[in-house]
Amino acid sequence: MWTLAACTAGPSPRVDVRPPEPATSRSAGEAGTPASSPRIAMQVQRVTPLPAARALLAQSDAALARGETARAWRLAQRAQRISPQASEVYVQMAQIRLHEGKVAQARQLLTKARALAGQDASLLQRIRDLAARTG
Amino acid sequence: MAVAAVVITVWVVWLDVTVRSHFEGRRWQVPARIFASAPLLYEGAPASVQGLVRHLKELGYRAGDLSRPGSFLQTGNQLKIHLRPFQFEDGAVPARHVSIEVANGAISHLESRGPVVRLEPLEVGRFYPGSKEDRILISRKELPDVMVKALILTEDRDFYSHHGISLKGIARAAWQNLKAGRVVQGGSTLTQQLVKNFYLSAERSLWRKANEAVMAILLDAHYDKDAILEAYANEVYLGQSGQVAIHGFARASLFWFGRPLRQLSAAEQALLVGMIRGPAYYHPLRHPDRARKRRNHILALLEEAGVLRPDQADWARRQPLGVTDTPRLSANRYPHYVEWVRRQLLEFYPEDVLRSEGLRIFTALQPELQERVQRALDQFARTRPGLQGAFVLTERETGAVAALAGQAGTGIAGFNRALDARRPIGSLIKPFILATALQHPERYTLATVVRDDPFELRFENGDTWSPENFDRESKGPMLLEDALVQSRNQAMVRVGLDVGVDQVLNTLKAAGHDADIPPWPAVLLGAVPMAPVQVARVYTALAAGGVAPRLNSIRAVTDAKGHPLKAFDYAPEQVLPSQVAYLVQTAMLDVMQRGTGRSVYQSFPRDYFVAGKTGTTNDGRDSWFAGYNGRYLGVVWLGHDDNQPTGLTGASGALKVWRQVYRQLPAESVVMAQPEGVEWAWVDNRTGLRLEEGCENARALPFLEGTAPEEVGPCKRGRSLIGGWIRRWFGGGEP
Structure with a gap:
């Protein structure tokens, strides 16, 4: 029943690749319960920028308002090094790219921002507003 | 007569052209300078006072007095720094004062003009982007004063007054040799020695001597003494390592002492x-007594000339030789990292740019992490003869490569396994099978029951193939999540065959793997050869939540005037739906919490969330681990170059090396912000049927919106008071 018609390349090399070590001797079901729970706490979390990153983002925004996009971008990148999991960083980067007319890049950055925004309604709204401008 | 005059003129003109073209060619090449990542100082940044002080000392900052730029003052956990001006990739930053306090492994207080201070980065190498040659050049300014004086006293006392050759020097040498009854001194000037090294073969003949003398005179006529001295300092032969000759003081300093020239003491x-007289004869490791005697002779000359005070000379004479036991061949401290920088430069920058001089290359290298990574590899391999390895450490969101080690063990930097060792990835393929399956939510969710049972594939030519599990057992029906968590071959291969090997390869390709691989079923067991850096790339796709950057070693490049060339801008691309990446990451967290990677929690606290996947190939020929915390993704490979079995699994080998590095990193958990379009539900551990919260047999899993199971299963209750309490505690009533 497992005959593979599509596999016209002939016999596969017999590479017997194994998982690293015998899995837990307990069955999957018994092993699972307690470990799942802390994850649920994680789902509501999201990372917010550290104060230093926030300050850099504010500086970046100010630079953008002056039309200094290169400087704005560098400051946002520096903020990203500090708080790489913070959605705000990517929102700012998207804003800069939008300002430069690089719509495709802005769209990707907003996807990133959205993936990190968690359930933060106002942030999500801001991302939606910006996304609307990418057409 | 006239013919002879013409011949001589032609000869001299020819020598002149040779001298000038060669000298100019060498001299005016300004090497590209490679800088590590500039550390960022801000409140909350992980840091230690010792680490910062080490960094400052490496930069050549002096302790104690803050009056001049390039100094620092440490009192307890407080550090005041008077930073030097520095030309960063985006412009010059002037000298300035900074004050830092460190508490609990992080900067607790920062006083400066702005909220974030960039520290001067370490220079980690120099090279000529256009050539393969691995040299470190220094300018005349960078030559220590004592060294220059020692050089002139020893080799050529009349250097600053002669015209390329020195009759006085020859006479003095002849007299000394006559006195001693053997050759104790050569009469060659520094200029002649340079000419000899530069242009001429080692043959000893009168003809060569004549050429040498004329060329020395010509060189002296064309260039000033400092330029000649600089060329000499970069050309002088100071040792041998196998086939490779060690030329130049800067490189010799690194080779023999493991430190840059400016950090050497007068004795060193x-x-x-x-050693110039005879690097083999005065070999400081093979003939330490000779070397010491020779050194003390030079120190005596320095004392005699008043360069060193008697007490300084005495002290210097009492010092050990100070050479390292294991001379390092490479001119670059991190040769494998720098090699990748060089490759990326060639890939992303036009050749004429690379040929321009005085480039400054700002990389993402973090020397402290690089050294930890190397140490962890070395330590693990030390007791296992022949075991090799590689480690690639990247910032998982930015794609910046913080460290890259391509071999285990010290010694000559050879084969760069991180870049070039393509080995089957084994079970590291499984998250990509999962990611492929989860893109068909009508068929697969994490709660889909799959079968871990034996089966046989029959090919058209009659051959058969039946994959086995590592433990040679089959566990029967299980949730898809558990098939990954426990790395079940039969279950995952079934899923892979069902969705299509070509589809799995497409997922891998989308994640950044560029090789063309035929869609054999064995692909599903990881018969896909990849170099560690390629694994890092495809795992970045998962670790960065499906919207991933490309890996990069270079942050920026500036030209000689400090103008930025094309920058390596962060430009992520969606390679996997964020929701699918979220589901796969959840399963990879569970690999660590309770699956094949669980041994990390022998040393990590339970609430420190890391995600990853182990991989082992047949007979433990390859031991892999790819895993990440909140900030860094690390890929480790261990194996033998000749593909002999190692006896290691991913967990007993690569994972241990990974853990050794990660236990020294700040414990930054993976935080997975749940993207829109994902919902959580409680399901039965075995059947995947919907349950309510609080059932003993329930597990919470994420689903793409609208795909959580609807059929409700039986809830086991009782004995679960504590479990339920824990769930409520963590879950806050949320499914």
């Missing part, structure tokens, strides 16, 4: 100067 400088 004297040793290098002394």
Whole structure:
């Protein structure tokens, strides 16, 4: 029943690749319960920028308002090094790219921002507003 | 007569052209300078006072007095720094004062003009982007004063007054040799020695001597003394490592002492100067007594000339030779990382740019992490003869490569396994099978029951193939999540065959793998050869939540005037739906919490969330681990170059090396912000049927919106008071 018609390349090399070590001797079901729970706490979390990153983002925004996009971008990148999991960083980067007319890049950055925004309604709204401008 | 005059003129003109073209060619090449990542100082940044002080000392900052730029003052956990001006990739930053306090492994207080301070980065190498040659050049300014004086006293006292050759020097040497009854001194000037090294073969003949003398005179006529001295300092032969000759003081300093020239003491400088006479004869490891005698002779000359005070000379004479036991061949401290920088430069920058001079290359290298990574590899391999390895450490969101080690063990930097060892990835393929399956939510969710049972594939030519599990057992029906968590071959291969090997390869390709691989079923067991850096790339796709950057070693490049060339801008691309990446990451967290990677929690606290996947190939020929915390993704490979079995699994080998590095990193958990379009539900551990919260047999899993199971299963209750309490505690009533 497992005959593979599509596999016209002939016999596969017999590479017997194994998982690293015998899995837990307990069955999957018994092993699972307690470990799942802390994850649920994680789902509501999201990372917010550290104060230093926030300050850099504010500086970046100010630079953008002056039309200094290169400087704005560098400051946002520096903020990203500090708080790489913070959605705000990517929102700012998207804003800069939008300002430069690089719509495709802005769209990707907003996807990133959205993936990190968690359930933060106002942030999500801001991302939606910006996304609307990418057409 | 006239013919002879013409011949001589032609000869001299020819020598002149040779001298000038060669000298100019060498001299005016300004190497590209490679800088590590500039550390960022801000409140909350992980840091230690010792680490910062080490960094400052490496930069050549002095302790104690803050009056001049390039100094620092440490009192307890407080550090005041008077930073030097520095030309960063985006412009010059002037000298300035900074004050830092460190508490609990992080900067607790920062006083400066702005909220974030960029520290001067370490220079980690120099090279000529256009050539393969691995040299470190220094300018005349960078030559230590004592060293220059020692050089002139020892080799050519009349250097600043002669015209390329020195009759006085020849006479003095002849007299000394006559006195001693053997050759104790050569009469060659520094200029002649340079000419000899530069242009001429080692043959000893009168003809060569004549050429040498004329060329020395010509060189002296064309260039000033400092330029000649600089060329000499970069050309002088100071040792041998196998096939490779060690030329130049800067490189010799790294080779023999493991430190840059400017960090050498007077005694160490004297040793290098002394060795010019015969690097093999005065080999400081093979003939330490000779070397010491020679060094002390040079120190005596320095004392005699008043360069060193008697007490300084005495002290210097009492010092050990100070050479390292394991001379390092490479001119670059991190040769494998720098090699990748060079490759990326060639890939992303036009050749004429690379040929321009005085480039400054700002990389993402973090020397402290690089050294930890190397140490962890070395330590693990030390007791296992022949075991090799590689480690690639990246910032998982930015794609910046913080460290890259391509071999285990010290010694000559050879084969860069991180870049070039393509080995089957084994079970590291499984998250990509999962990611492929989860893109068909009508068929697969994490709660889909799959079968871990034996089966046989029959090919058209009659051959058969039946994959086995590592433990040679089959566990029967299980949730898809558990098939990954426990790395079940039969279950995952079934899923892979069902969705299509070509589809799995497409997922891998989308994630950044560029090789063309035929869609054999064995692909599903990881018969896909990949180099560690390629694994890092495809795992970045998962670790960065499906919207991933490309890996990069270079942050920026500036030209000689400090103008930025094309920058390596962060430009992520969606390679996997964020929701699918979220589901796969959840399963990879569970690999660590309770699956094949669980041994990390012998040393990590339970609430420190890391995600990853182990991989082992047949007979433990390859031991892999790819895993990440909140900030860094690390890929480790261990194996033998000749593909012999190692006896290691991913967990007993690569994972241990990974853990050794990660236990020294700040414990930054993976935080997975749940993207829109994902919902959580409680399901039965075995059947995947919907349950309500609080059932003993329930597990919470994420689903793409609208795909959580609807059919409700039986809830086991009782004995679960504590479990339920824990769930409520963590879950806050949320499914």
